[in-house]
Amino acid sequence: MSNTLFDKVWDKHVVRKIEGGPDVLFIDRHLIHEVTSPVAFLGLKSRGIKVLYPERTFATADHNTPTINQHLPVADPLSANQLKALETNSNEYGISYWGLGHQKNGIVHVVGPEYGITQPGATIVCGDSHTSTHGAFGAIAFGIGTSEVEMVLATQCIMQPKPKKMRINVNGKLGFGVTPKDVALYIISKLTTSGATGYFVEYAGDVFENMSMEGRMTVCNLSIEMGARGGMIAPDETTINYVKGREFSPKGEAWDKALAYYKTLKTDADAVFDKELTFKASDIEPMITYGTNPGMGMGISHDIPDAADVEGGAATYEKSLGYMGFHEGDSMIGKQVDFVFVGSCTNGRIEDFRAFTSLVKGKHKADNVTAWLVPGSHIVEAQIKEEGLLDILTEAGFTLRQPGCSACLAMNDDKVPAGKYAVSTSNRNFEGRQGPGARTMLASPLVAAAAAVTGVVTDPRTLIEELV
Amino acid sequence: MAYDKFTILKSTGVPLPIENIDTDQIIPARFLKATERVGFGDNLFRDWRYNADNTPKKDFVLNDSTYSGEILVGGRNFGSGSSREHAAWAVYDYGFRCVVSSFFADIFKNNCLNIGVLPVQVSAKFADKIFAAIIADPKTELEINLPAQTITLVSTGEKETFDISHYKKDNMINGFDDIDYLQSIKTQIQEFAEHLPL
Numbered sequence: 107m108s109n110t111l112f113d114k115v116w117d118k119h120v121v122r123k124i125e126g127g128p129d130v131l132f133i134d135r136h137l138i139h140e141v142t143s144p145v146a147f148l149g150l151k152s153r154g155i156k157v158l159y160p161e162r163t164f165a166t167a168d169h170n171t172p173t174i175n176q177h178l179p180v181a182d183p184l185s186a187n188q189l190k191a192l193e194t195n196s197n198e199y200g201i202s203y204w205g206l207g208h209q210k211n212g213i214v215h216v217v218g219p220e221y222g223i224t225q226p227g228a229t230i231v232c233g234d235s236h237t238s239t240h241g242a243f244g245a246i247a248f249g250i251g252t253s254e255v256e257m258v259l260a261t262q263c264i265m266q267p268k269p270k271k272m273r274i275n276v277n278g279k280l281g282f283g284v285t286p287k288d289v290a291l292y293i294i295s296k297l298t299t300s301g302a303t304g305y306f307v308e309y310a311g312d313v314f315e316n317m318s319m320e321g322r323m324t325v326c327n328l329s330i331e332m333g334a335r336g337g338m339i340a341p342d343e344t345t346i347n348y349v350k351g352r353e354f355s356p357k358g359e360a361w362d363k364a365l366a367y368y369k370t371l372k373t374d375a376d377a378v379f380d381k382e383l384t385f386k387a388s389d390i391e392p393m394i395t396y397g398t399n400p401g402m403g404m405g406i407s408h409d410i411p412d413a414a415d416v417e418g419g420a421a422t423y424e425k426s427l428g429y430m431g432f433h434e435g436d437s438m439i440g441k442q443v444d445f446v447f448v449g450s451c452t453n454g455r456i457e458d459f460r461a462f463t464s465l466v467k468g469k470h471k472a473d474n475v476t477a478w479l480v481p482g483s484h485i486v487e488a489q490i491k492e493e494g495l496l497d498i499l500t501e502a503g504f505t506l507r508q509p510g511c512s513a514c515l516a517m518n519d520d521k522v523p524a525g526k527y528a529v530s531t532s533n534r535n536f537e538g539r540q541g542p543g544a545r546t547m548l549a550s551p552l553v554a555a556a557a558a559v560t561g562v563v564t565d566p567r568t569l570i571e572e573l574v
Numbered sequence: 575m576a577y578d579k580f581t582i583l584k585s586t587g588v589p590l591p592i593e594n595i596d597t598d599q600i601i602p603a604r605f606l607k608a609t610e611r612v613g614f615g616d617n618l619f620r621d622w623r624y625n626a627d628n629t630p631k632k633d634f635v636l637n638d639s640t641y642s643g644e645i646l647v648g649g650r651n652f653g654s655g656s657s658r659e660h661a662a663w664a665v666y667d668y669g670f671r672c673v674v675s676s677f678f679a680d681i682f683k684n685n686c687l688n689i690g691v692l693p694v695q696v697s698a699k700f701a702d703k704i705f706a707a708i709i710a711d712p713k714t715e716l717e718i719n720l721p722a723q724t725i726t727l728v729s730t731g732e733k734e735t736f737d738i739s740h741y742k743k744d745n746m747i748n749g750f751d752d753i754d755y756l757q758s759i760k761t762q763i764q765e766f767a768e769h770l771p772l
């Protein structure tokens with residue numbers, strides 16, 4: 107029988123099927139962080155049960171950690187308490203714990219791949235919706251709620267109905283200044299934020315085949331923003347070269363066995379999807395969002411569409427534009443920018459900092475802009491320094507912060523003030539996401555860089571002479 | 575965590591006819607710092623419900639005593655965004671046992687089912703009718719019958735059936751959760767784990 111990549115990985119992990127109910131799915135790797143795990147551990151305690159496979163769970167602190175002075179005690183008592191709980195729980199149950207200050211600490215979806223915890227063909231969950239990032243390796247990876255975190259700790263399984271399957275093909279060659287973030291924002295703008303609800307997506311076509319692992323992670327990361335449970339890309343040479351030799355990757359004989367398994371991970375030629383969509387790479391330009399959900403995005407040179415031309419209620423659309431202080435028909439070019447955020451599990455990897463730096467090189471940060479450059483992990487931070495990017499950034503008036511989720515969800519002090527505008531490389535522009543009243547425009551690191559040096563929304567193609 | 579059993583719920587509803595209500599609105603991230611599951615109801619829809627100085631926003635529906643009840647009726651694509659179960663806890667903790675919408679985001683729906691809030695998906699047409707009925711008369715009652723899988727607009731008798739898996743339905747009727755079940759098949763899980771490629 108011909109199967110999709112998704113079927114192959116899913117079916118291999120089904121412990122039991124329940125008649126008229128969900129599948130019991132075995133989870134290979136479980137990632138936890140401070141925010142969504144404490145109540146799960148309380149649950150374990152009150153039931154008096156242990157963690158079944160502590161070696162399959164990995165803990166890192168990221169969501170509410172500060173991004174400056176990480177060597178000092180965390181000032182906010184609530185955050186400090188949550189971080190302490192993660193440490194205590196990890197120690198008590200024998201889970202590897204990468205807390206603040208630990209060399210391996212960083213955003214959960216950035217460090218997982220960096221240390222080889224993420225593997226092709228694995229099932230991976232985490233109490234964070236952007237767990238879909240790990241799908242870039244051909245893993246089935248998705249976000250879960252705290253009750254499910256407790257389930258995985260207790261039994262290494264969760265219960266899920268098998269989602270439907272969608273394939274999204276993007277073929278051709280991406281234009282000048284068009285990055286993986288733009289590809290994802292473009293797809294979401296076409297599908298809307300609920301267009302893939304109930305589906306698991308496979309991305310296929312030469313655009314993804316030619317993409318680096320970092321780019322694939324950016325794309326899979328954003329799958330959740332169109333409602334999909336997750337997204338995945340078939341592993342190939344690029345994937346295997348990335349995974350090989352990392353700390354938690356299989357070694358020796360185990361590697362040979364794993365490699366044989368990875369090679370089986372592709373959709374059969376005649377496999378059928380419940381839905382299939384195809385886009386042209388040449389239709390995609392640098393994107394920016396103008397509203398309060400990631401589906402409200404458009405090519406940066408376009409004007410904000412009229413309510414009549416978008417799906418959904420006009421009242422909701424107007425509420426959204428009202429919040430942003432924008433109007434139908436406005437051009438985004440030239441809009442005010444107060445903050446620029448480069449970071450998050452969407453765009454906090456080395457390639458993103460390379461792209462940002464390539465544009466700001468030889469220019470200077472605009473005086474009206476506060477820029478937060480936050481690497482996704484210590485590895486990214488170290489690489490920025492080693493590659494000499496930090497010198498270029500410093501020269502251009504930028505400083506680098508320490509790793510963490512930061513202004514992606516503003517649980518720490520990195521909050522955009524009410525009414526201020528931020529161009530952000532993160533994943534959500536919901537009302538208040540980056541601080542109460544904050545107004546977020548999602549974009550790529552290149553668009554962020556163009557805003558950072560000009561102080562207004564600017565098409566990066568007008569500033570770059572060379573292709574990145 | 576075990577929760578109250580759910581069979582039949584007859585109640586007035588609170589209307590929130592806004593589309594794409596995301597979990598950052600249901601419970602903003604800055605309220606996710608607790609290490610226990612208490613007090614989330616106070617911050618349900620925090621930034622729509624309160625001004626920056628913590629005074630209630632008069633025009634928000636939760637601050638309008640005309641509307642009350644254990645059923646929250648939301649616009650299309652309810653619960654999109656983050657996987658935070660805190661959003662479902664906030665809904666439950668505030669006193670809602672059921673959310674009605676013409677479309678739910680996946681993870682939110684799952685989280686609700688796991689903690690004893692029943693998500694009832696109705697057709698867009700029926701959702702419009704419910705909104706209109708509640709706005710015309712806030713005393714309008716809805717009856718949610720889980721065993722029969724029906725939702726009825728009590729005043730007119732109009733009803734629709736809704737989907738839920740047998741497994742989840744039994745769980746909700748009996749107040750069981752998935753961990754009880756998974757614990758019971760632990761040996762099978764351990765045997766299965768021996769034969770995995772990774």
Ligand code: SF4
Pocket residue numbers: 168169213214215234235236450451452510511514515532533
């Ligand atoms: S960077 Fe943002 S989306 Fe990613 S894990 Fe952190 S909070 Fe979640």
